[in-house]
Amino acid sequence: MSGRAKNNFIKICLLMILSVLILSCNATSEKKSLVEDPGSPKKVKMLKDRASQFWAAMVKEDLKEAYKYYDPFLRARMSPEEFIEKHSAVKYHEATVTDVKVEGNIGTVHVKVKYSVPKTKIRQRELSIPETTTDFDERWLFVYDDWYKEYYLTYFDAGVAFY
Amino acid sequence: MQMPKLLMLFLFFWGIAISPVCYGYSVKVEEKTFPEDSLELKEPRYIMPFESKNLWLLFMNSKEEIVIREVNSKAKLVLNVGEKGRPSEPVWCMGSDNSELKISWRAKADGKILLFNTIDLKTNKIDTPITVDKTTEPLPRIKLGCVKNIVNLVWYGEKSDNKGRKYSIYASRSFDGGKTFSEPFEVTPQTRASIYPTLITDEKGNAYVFTEVVNENGREMVFRKTTEKGWEEPVSIGKVGTVSLYIRPLKVGNRLMVFWFNSYEGVPVTEMAYSDDGGKTWQRQVFETTRYFDLTGMQAVAGDDQNVYLVLSAVDKSKPEDDPRKLKDQLLFYYSNDGGKSFSGPINIRHDAFGSYTRAHLPNIVARGKTVVVVWNDYRNIRANLYMNYSTDGGVTWQDKDIPLEEPGKFNTVLHWDVNNLIEQQGTYYVLAHRFKTDAMNEAYPVLISFKLSK
Numbered sequence: 343m344s345g346r347a348k349n350n351f352i353k354i355c356l357l358m359i360l361s362v363l364i365l366s367c368n369a370t371s372e373k374k375s376l377v378e379d380p381g382s383p384k385k386v387k388m389l390k391d392r393a394s395q396f397w398a399a400m401v402k403e404d405l406k407e408a409y410k411y412y413d414p415f416l417r418a419r420m421s422p423e424e425f426i427e428k429h430s431a432v433k434y435h436e437a438t439v440t441d442v443k444v445e446g447n448i449g450t451v452h453v454k455v456k457y458s459v460p461k462t463k464i465r466q467r468e469l470s471i472p473e474t475t476t477d478f479d480e481r482w483l484f485v486y487d488d489w490y491k492e493y494y495l496t497y498f499d500a501g502v503a504f505y
Numbered sequence: 506m507q508m509p510k511l512l513m514l515f516l517f518f519w520g521i522a523i524s525p526v527c528y529g530y531s532v533k534v535e536e537k538t539f540p541e542d543s544l545e546l547k548e549p550r551y552i553m554p555f556e557s558k559n560l561w562l563l564f565m566n567s568k569e570e571i572v573i574r575e576v577n578s579k580a581k582l583v584l585n586v587g588e589k590g591r592p593s594e595p596v597w598c599m600g601s602d603n604s605e606l607k608i609s610w611r612a613k614a615d616g617k618i619l620l621f622n623t624i625d626l627k628t629n630k631i632d633t634p635i636t637v638d639k640t641t642e643p644l645p646r647i648k649l650g651c652v653k654n655i656v657n658l659v660w661y662g663e664k665s666d667n668k669g670r671k672y673s674i675y676a677s678r679s680f681d682g683g684k685t686f687s688e689p690f691e692v693t694p695q696t697r698a699s700i701y702p703t704l705i706t707d708e709k710g711n712a713y714v715f716t717e718v719v720n721e722n723g724r725e726m727v728f729r730k731t732t733e734k735g736w737e738e739p740v741s742i743g744k745v746g747t748v749s750l751y752i753r754p755l756k757v758g759n760r761l762m763v764f765w766f767n768s769y770e771g772v773p774v775t776e777m778a779y780s781d782d783g784g785k786t787w788q789r790q791v792f793e794t795t796r797y798f799d800l801t802g803m804q805a806v807a808g809d810d811q812n813v814y815l816v817l818s819a820v821d822k823s824k825p826e827d828d829p830r831k832l833k834d835q836l837l838f839y840y841s842n843d844g845g846k847s848f849s850g851p852i853n854i855r856h857d858a859f860g861s862y863t864r865a866h867l868p869n870i871v872a873r874g875k876t877v878v879v880v881w882n883d884y885r886n887i888r889a890n891l892y893m894n895y896s897t898d899g900g901v902t903w904q905d906k907d908i909p910l911e912e913p914g915k916f917n918t919v920l921h922w923d924v925n926n927l928i929e930q931q932g933t934y935y936v937l938a939h940r941f942k943t944d945a946m947n948e949a950y951p952v953l954i955s956f957k958l959s960k
Contacts, residue, residue, distance in 0.1 A: 377886050377914035380858055413887075418944035446859035447887050447914075483887045486914035505863050505884035 377486055381444035389482055390442045392489040393451040397437035405429055413483055415502040416493035431462050435473060449482035449489055531959040532893070532908050537576060539951040543567040544939050546949060548593060549924045552937045555626060556603055560930070562937065562951055563597055563608070571595050571610060573624065576953060582629055584622060590614030594645035598706075600682065601653045607683050609637065609649045609658055619643040619660060623683050637686045640664065641675045650706025654682040657712040657731075659692065659704045672698040674716050678731070690736060692729050696720045699727075703754045703763070709733075713756065713784065715763045717748035724748070726765060728784045742778045742787045746770075750923075751803040755845070758810040759783075762845045766800040773799045775817065779845050792839065794851050797823035801834050801866045802881075804925045808872035812899050813841040815848065816879055818866035834866035836881060840900030854894045854903050857885045865892075867920040869927035869936060875899035878958070880927050880936045883907070886914035891938060895958055910936065910954045917941040918952060933957055 379385050392411060399407040405426045409417070412425075420428075434457045441452040455478075459471040481492040483503060494501040543566055544550065550564035553573075560576040571584040571592055585592050590612030597608045606624045611617065619641075622634040641662030648659045656679040663672050674692040679685060693699035696718040705713040713730045726742040746767035753764045762779040775795040778787040798819035805815045817837040824831040837851040855865050863884040870879050876897050883892040891910040896903045911918055918940045920926065926937040934956050939949035 414944040415946075418946075445862060446857070446885060448859060448862045484914075485887045503887060504889075505887045 377447060377484060380446055385484070386442060386444050389444055389449045389451065389484075389489045390439055393439045393442065393449075393453070393480075393482060393491070396491055397434070397439060397453060397455070400434045401437050403430075403433070411491050412493050413490040413501075413503050414485055415504075419502060431459055433458050433460060440477070447484035449484065451480050451482055453478060453480060532956050534910050534954060534956045536911065536952055536954045538940065539574065539579070539953075540942075541579075542572065542574070542950050544949050544951060545569070546939065549595065549921060550926070550937060550939070550951065551597060551924060552926055552928050552935055552953065553597060553599070553606065554928060554930050555599065555606070558931070560935065560953070561606070561626065562953065563595060564951060565592065565595060567948075571608070573606065573608075573626075574951075575626075580629075582624065582631065584608060584624070584631060585610075585612075585634075586631075588612060588620070588634065590618065594647050596647050596649040598649050598651040598656070600651065605682075607649070607651055607656060609647055611643050611645050611647060611660070617642045617644070619647070619658070619677075621656075621658070621679075621683055621686070635683070635686065637677050638662075638675070638689045641673075641689050641691075643675070646700070646702055648702050648704035650704050650712065651683075652706055652708060652710040655680055655706070655710030656683045656686075657704060657706050657710070658686070659702045659712070659714055661700055661702050662689075672700050674699050674702045674714065676712065676714065676731070676736075678712070692716070692736070693718050693727060693739070701748065701750070701752050703752050705754050705756050705761075707756055713754065713761060715742075715752055715754045715765075717745060717752065717765070717767075726752075726763065726778065728761075728763070728780075728787070730784055737784075740784055740787070743789055745776070746774070749800070751800060753803055753805040755805055755807055755813065757807040757813055757844050760844055762805075762813070764803065764805050764815060766803055772797060773819075773822065775800065775803070777815075777845075777848075788846075790848070792848070795819065795837065797821060798837065802868050802922070804868055804870045806870050806872050806877075806925070807845075808874045808877060808899070811842055811844050812872065812875055812877075813845040813848075814870060814872050814877050814900055815839040815841075816854075816868040816870050818868055818881065828861075830861050833861060834864045835860065836865050836868055836879075838879065838900060840877075842899055849900070852900060852903070854879055854896075854907075855881070855883070855892070856894070856903075856905060856907050857883070860885065863887070867922055869920055869925050871925075871927045871929050871934065873929060876958075878927065878929070878934055880910065880920070880934075882918075882920050888914055888944075889917045889919050890914065891918050891920070891936065891954060893934075893936075893956065897958075908956075910956060917944065917946055919949070 396411040409422045409425045436456040438454045443450040456475045458473045461470040482489045545565040548565040553561040562574045573582040595610040604626045609621045619638040620634040641664045644661045646661035650657045659676045662675045675689045677686045698719040703715045711732045718727045726745045729739040746769040748767045751766040755762045764777040775792045778789045780787045800819045802818035807813045818834045821830045838854045839848040841848045868881040878895040880893045892907045918938045940952045941949045
C-alpha cells in the first residue's frame with residue numbers, strides 16, 4: 343500500500359469509528375432521554391397507550407397483568423399475589439381513557455369507568471355497590487424507561503413513591 | 506483534511522463519547538461505588554480528605570461496624586472490632602500530622618459511653634479506645650474538633666439530676682492529642698433542657714458552642730466559648746422559638762455567626778446572628794422570606810472572609826392545600842458579600858419547569874471565594890437523583906441548566922439529611938451519598954461521585 347493510500351485508509355477507519363461513537367451516543371441518548379423529555383407527542387402517546395392497556399387488563403380482571411403497570415416502588419414491596427388478593431373486590435365493566443396530560447415525568451390520566459362491587463365482607467360488614475359510572479383523574483409516573491401508574495391509597499392519602 | 510486536524514477532531518469526539526455523561530452536559534462526572542458495604546442508613550457518613558490526593562470514607566455498616574475505607578485501594582479498617590455495645594454517631598477530625606485520624610462515637614451496652622480513638626492511616630494501627638465519658642449518659646449527638654494537640658468534644662447527655670431526667674450539653678477537652686481528656690463539663694447548666702450541640706474549633710483550638718436552651722424564661726439561643734483559660738460565662742443571643750434540628754455555626758475571619766431554624770407558635774422561620782467581638786454581643790437577623798418555610802435541610806459555608814452562603818430546602822406551608830408546593834420541598838439560596846452582615850433575597854438555583862410537582866432537598870454546599878457549588882437530591886425523575894448547579898460570581902447567577910450527576914432516573918441515590926458531604930480537593934468536587942439496591946429502598950451502599958466544573 344502506497345503512503346497516500348495508507349493515509350486514506352487510516353482516515354476512513356477513523357471516520358468510521360467516529361461515526362459509530364457519535365451514533366452510539368445518540369442512540370443511548372434517544373433511548374434514555376424520555377426521562378428528561380418535558381412532554382413530547384411521543385411521551386404523551388406512550389402514556390395514553392399504557393393507561394389504556396392497564397384499564398383493558400382491569401376490565402378483563404387480569405390483575406396479574408395490571409400489576410405490571412404499577413410503579414416500581416410498589417412492585418418492590420408487594421408481590422403480584424399479595425396485590426391480587428388485595429385488589430380483586432372491585433369489578434370494572436368498562437373503562438375509557440378520555441384525556442392525558444404530561445408535565446415532565448408526571449402524567450395525569452382522566453378515566454371514565456363503569457364498576458361494581460359484588461357482595462363482599464369487610465370487617466364483619468357486608469358491602470356491595472351496583473354498576474356505577476364515574477370518572478376521575480389518576481396519576482402516572484415516568485420512571486426511567488416507561489410510564490407507571492402511581493399506587494396511591496386515596497383513603498389514607500398516601501402512596502409508596504416518594505418524589 | 507490534514508491528518509493532525511482529523512486526529513484532533515477524532516480525539517475531541519472521543520472525549521465526549523467516553524464521558525459518562527452523554528446527555529448534552531459538559532461536566533465530566535465519575536463515580537465509585539462500594540456495593541460490598543451495606544450502610545446503616547440512620548448514621549452519619551463522611552468523606553475524609555487526607556494528604557493531597559488521598560480520600561477515605563467513614564461510615565457505619567449494617568453489621569454495626571464503624572468502617573474506615575480508603576477510596577482508591579478500597580482498603581478497609583474496622584474501628585470497633587471486639588468492642589462491646591452498639592455504636593452510633595461516629596464523628597471525626599484530622600490530627601496534627603495529616604495522616605492521623607481521630608474518631609469519637611457513642612456505644613450503648615450496659616450503660617452509655619463516649620469513646621475516642623486515634624488511627625494512624627500510614628500504619629493502619631488502631632489502639633484500644635479511650636472512654637471519655639460514662640457519667641453523663643451520652644446520646645448520639647456528638648461534635649468533635651481538633652487542632653494540633655487540642656481535641657474538643659461536645660455532646661448531648663441525659664444524666665439525671667435531683668429533679669429527675671435532665672437533657673444538657675457537655676464538653677470535654679484534651680491537650681495531649683487525645684491521650685487523656687478532662688472531666689465532662691456541663692456547658693448549659695441551670696437549664697431545663699438543651700438538646701442540639703454545635704461546635705466550632707478555631708485555629709488556636711478554642712471551642713465555640715451554640716445551643717438552644719430551655720429555662721424558666723422560655724427558650725434562648727446561647728453561646729459559650731472556651732480558650733486556654735477555660736470556659737467563659739454563657740451569653741444569651743436572645744429569645745428564640747422552638748428550634749428544630751438545624752443550628753449551623755460559622756466563624757468567618759473574626760466574625761462568629763450562627764443560623765438556626767425555629768418556629769413561633771407553629772410558624773416556621775429561619776434566623777441568624779453574628780458577633781464581631783468574640784461573642785460578647787450579638788446582632789440578630791430574621792430571614793423574612795423563609796417565614797412559613799418548614800425546613801428539611803440547611804447548610805451554611807464561607808467561601809472566604811467576605812462571601813458567605815446559606816442554602817435551605819423547605820416546604821412552603823403558606824400555600825393552599827391544592828398547591829403541590831405545600832408538600833414538595835424546594836431550594837432557597839442566599840448569599841452575603843459582606844461577610845455575613847447582610848444577605849440577598851432567595852435565589853432560585855434549581856431549573857425545572859415542573860419543579861413544583863417534585864421535591865428538591867438535602868442540599869450540600871462547598872465554596873471557594875466566589876465559586877459556590879450546590880448538590881442536592883432531586884426527584885424530577887421520580888427516583889432520587891443527585892443534581893448540581895454552580896455559580897462563579899458569588900451566588901448571583903447560576904447555570905441555566907441543572908447538571909445531573911448520574912444517569913437520570915436510573916437509581917435512587919440519597920444524601921445524608923444532616924452531614925454536608927460535598928468537598929473540593931484540588932479542583933475536583935466529591936460528593937458522598939448512598940444508593941439503594943432496589944426500589945424497596947431498604948438497603949444501600951456508599952457511592953462517591955466526583956466532577957470538575959467546565960471552564
